[in-house]
Amino acid sequence: MMMMMMRLARRFRVVPWACFRDHFSSDRSHMRTPDGQWSSPPPSYPPLRGAKAESSMTLPRLWSMEEQEDGCYGRVLTLQEFGRLCRGEDDAGLLPAAAASESGGGS
Numbered sequence: 124m125m126m127m128m129m130r131l132a133r134r135f136r137v138v139p140w141a142c143f144r145d146h147f148s149s150d151r152s153h154m155r156t157p158d159g160q161w162s163s164p165p166p167s168y169p170p171l172r173g174a175k176a177e178s179s180m181t182l183p184r185l186w187s188m189e190e191q192e193d194g195c196y197g198r199v200l201t202l203q204e205f206g207r208l209c210r211g212e213d214d215a216g217l218l219p220a221a222a223a224s225e226s227g228g229g230s
Contacts, residue, residue, distance in 0.1 A: 138197030
């Protein structure tokens with residue numbers, strides 16, 4: 124029972140803006156039905172692909188609540204950690220140092 128509760132606990136993936144901008148990509152394959160039809164009309168603009176994206180579809184790496192070793196897809200936080208981050212408490216340890224400094228501020 125405890126194992127199931129831990130597996131179903133709320134988790135939040137927090138990604139610094141610069142990392143998201145540079146590494147996100149979507150080829151829109153998640154918008155297709157099993158027979159290849161569009162589930163909804165796709166946007167009129169071209170599919171998104173960040174300058175450092177490793178492939179044309181990195182969206183599943185953002186959906187995943189497993190930690191990613193490279194750090195460019197942020198961190199998965201528990202509800203308590205996410206609350207601390209939102210309140211500005213102890214955020215230094217919640218995001219990788221490289222990602223936190225890369226996000227800079229603004230834009």
